[in-house]
Amino acid sequence: MNIYQETSLWNALCDQPIDPPGLMSALASKNAKLVFSYHCGTEMAKTFMGYGQAANRGRQLFSCLRRYMDAGAACARQNLDFLPEELSALESGKTVDPFISAEEYAELKKQVDKLTDGPLDEEAERIIRDRIAFAQRSRKDQVQHLETRDDMKEELKTVRPEDLPRWLDEKIMTPVGAAILANHIIRIYPNAPPKEVFAYAKALLANPGFRFARGVVRADLYYNWRCANRGSNPPDLIDDMFHVLNATYCDVYATKDKKQLEYAGLQLTAGTRVEIYTSGPVDRWLLGVI
DSSP, X not given: OEEEEOHHHHHHHHHSOOOHHXXXXXXXXXXXXXXXXXXXXXXXXXXXXXXXXXXXXXXXXXXXXXXXXXXXXXXXXXXXXXXXXXXXXXXXXXXXXXXXXXXXXXXXXXXXXXHHHOOOOHHHHHHHHHHHHHHHHHHHHHHHHHHTOHHHHHHHHTSOGGGHHHHHHHHTXXXXXXXXXXXXXXXXXTTSOXXXXXXXXXXXXXXXXXXXXXXXXXXXXXXXXXXXXXXXOOTTXXXXXXXXXXXXXXXXXXXXXXXXXXXXXXXXXXXXXXEEOOSSOHHHHHHHOO
């Protein structure tokens, strides 16, 4: 069982006197392990950009993460890498590997080691600022897009919250769903023939085993629906949805953020359940969700 921990839970682990090898061993005895992502690392790195004791906190977080990496925590692929992996699996018939390679993991350890000493270098700061700017731009562009598409906005407003799960299930299997996925594929392979890309998008969505393809389309549809019905989306919604997509191939998506119950399950397939941590020893809680 793979348990993806959103950044808030890595913070909770850092704050409690828990032995990483002991916890990972206890999880392994139940055939389970913890999973993090590059996105977790980016959010942890944002800590360095705060004030007061922020830099010390950043070093604590990365020191904690490094101990869990040494104890066997897995790292999910970056979201942009899931679609190429699924396309490769579609053609080869092989299963999707949702985790980074051993070589990538070794390189990531080097980057984490640098951050246990801090501070951020210029490249790390640029990546963080780019991610913040992307979230702000996406939020603004979404509002502007719907302002020019009254037909789409009115259609989205007819979908009641209680009907969202069924509507998403139906919509991803339509040409609209295929077109959304095709746009994501085109961003990765800009020179690919559009008709061929659309055919691949349909094939990915037709197979429930390709979880990311379905998840990213559901995420886009939900983002559109929420903006149409509420006028705009929260500033942190993009980052939260990045986490959920990172957990696409995991069995459990774990977070402290209760508000994510509203939408995390809408992006994920039945193969991933959402668990909300509230209080108490994190290690006992993790062992209890297995």
